[in-house]
Amino acid sequence: MSVITNLASRAGSAAQSLWEASGQLVQPSLRIGVTGLARSGKTVFTTALVHHLTRGTSLTAFRASAEGRIRRAHLAHQPDDAIPRFPYEEHMEALMLERRWPQSTDRISELRVDIEYERKSGWRAGPASVALDIVDYPGEWLLDLALLDASYAEWSKQTVEGSRRRDRTPLAGPWHDFLKTIDPAGAADEVLAGKASNAFKAYLNRLRAGDEAVATTPPGRFLMPGDLAGSPALTFAPLDLPDGQAIAPGTFAALMERRFEAYKTHVVRPFFRDHFQRIDRQIVLVDVLAAIDAGPVALAELEDALDQVLMAFRIGRNTLLSRLFSPRADRVLFAATKADHIHHTDHDRLDAILRFLVNRAARRTEAAGARVGTVALASVRATRETTIREGRETLRAVAGVPEAGERVGDEIFDGETEAAIFPGELPESAEAVFQGAVPPGSLRFPRFRPPKLPVDAAGRMGKLPHIRLDRALEFLLGDRLA
């Protein structure tokens, strides 16, 4: 049965790819996936990206822009009518006028930007256009893709075992206690299903609030249910199944298994088919600073998560056939966001730590023929750089307006005063972080408010400053604008 559905879905996706490839002849388009785990800065990145493209900022390292070949870029009607539009204007207003960070999104959204540009080379010189589809989706959803190949029994076993790790037992305690009271072979009880599911969700929530700070345990939709909240497909939980026993029909375990499969069919597979496998270029945003701050456990968890994220991609160099029937993501960029929280003399270290984290994943990707890049960037630069001299000591610091309630040392900020913050020193090498070179409290990265933009004489707002957003752009779409 599953073989047939599998074959059918593959044939379907091949047909879809072929259809889209033929559409490329009429209107060339490039689909960029923007993802990252919660709080990594996806929304701000997408907003800043669209802002710079549509405002026509000259971006030094983005070659097409630096050479003045981009004539115009404007928002256009998005191709998928069923996906929420990325509320760019709303976010822009929040950033520029209210000077607050936009509301984070917990669902997929899309925006199309038409770029009209001048071709650079050879035979086809002259004007051209490319439609840039930016798809923004939570990174947690990617972890779900691993479920596609797992059965309920396997997943249960894996999840329960994972929760019994020593460092997780305090968090998983209540759920374990509840788990003991459930008999997998008992009757299929709807109320019990709800309770089991809630206990499991509570555990997932504690995991995310805990030291690890990132949620790598699927299902990702449990923490960000969107409009599926409360539906049966989201009301299940792993059970402590006895080894080697088939699940008998009519039991509680059978009910859970059915819902697990429903989750796969109604949540994971549509996402995979409709969005994920159509992505040409991918940027994965990573909040490395927060993970370093949280300590080695969080960092190790992040490394695992990134590895799994990259596993999910259909990656590799495109051949003529694969372009037609099963296109692959041929460039993946990992970006350490919030680089404006540290002085630029530390950016190299940040980049090195990020590279260390994705090293395993990157090697595999490169072996498949795709290009993997890393960059330390700030989509919106909220700080300026300063040197602080106090007595004989010199500190290279960043200055900005910390958000209300942020605290560094014994200063608590009110969200209005400017302050120069020395966040501490990043360790020289990434390995050192795992060996505990960063004692708790030796780094502090307060959240800054978005920068105050200068208003020119005509009353127009200035442009959002950024750090290396142009490099990210060059990597992601530079070759398509050549």
Add this chain to the structure above:
Amino acid sequence: MTRQPRAFRLDAPDVKSGSVVVTEEPFDAIEAADGTVVPMGERRRAPWLGILLSALSGLLVLGLGLAVENLIRDLYAVAPWLGWVALGLSVLALTAFLAVIGREVSGIMREQKIEKLREAAADALAVKDHKAAKAVVSDLLGLYNARAGAVKGSARLMASMEEIIDADDRLAIAERELLAPLDVQAKRAIAGAAKQVSLVTAVSPRAIVDVAFVIFAAVRLLRTLARIYGGRPGLFGFLRLAKAAFNHLAVTGGVAVGDSLMQQVLGLGLAARISAKLGEGVLNGLMTARFGLAALAVCRPLPFIREDPPKIGDVAGELVSRAEAAAQ
């Protein structure tokens, strides 16, 4: 010692009183630190002129072939042995022609390879792409491993191939091990040419001789530089390189002037006061040096990453100081 995180309110009393000094750094320091990248090729247009010339030369070759065939047939008619000799000669000519073409093509391909390397290196630097950096380094090794002088450097470079290091560090190592010695040679060649030109100009009796010698020296310098960095330009390859060098000179000329304008003007002024001829010599020498630097930039397979790009003072400083010495 790790330093603890600190916060300084900008309106705090000790900041205002000056016991803690907070200095703003330039806003674009980050972009400056990242470095702007390399001379890039200009926009290419559709190669219609090239097609026209190719088509015409094709016709010319056909015409030549016909003429030769007629000639041989006529010679056969006069005496068979003459025909055989002519046939032999034409086969010889054809072989030589093909060999020349082959050499030109391989020279141009080598040049293109060097250009590609430079662009790939710039790309790899721009996005810190490890795979690309690795590929560039191994291509560089392929370019230089036959050199006697590069054995040690390439061995050291090979040893670092498998290490996990930054893309720009990797390229910088390659630059240091393989290109730094060549840079020294190149600088010496440029300085030599500049000196020679200034000397010849100073003593030459006729302006036409100056001009001829300046051109001759520039041509020779370009070929020398190309050879130093591993190119083997034939005639067409040479023309390509020369064009690239002039383009580069046109783009960077302003900058090059900026860094040493005072020196040039001073040197020239002093020398010119001694003798017009000497001043002209210095001027021509400086021009040659400038051209040499541009040629160096287009022949070098990597952009300058950590090594300092040579300035006009490095290769023509001697001219100016000599002129000053003469003035005293």
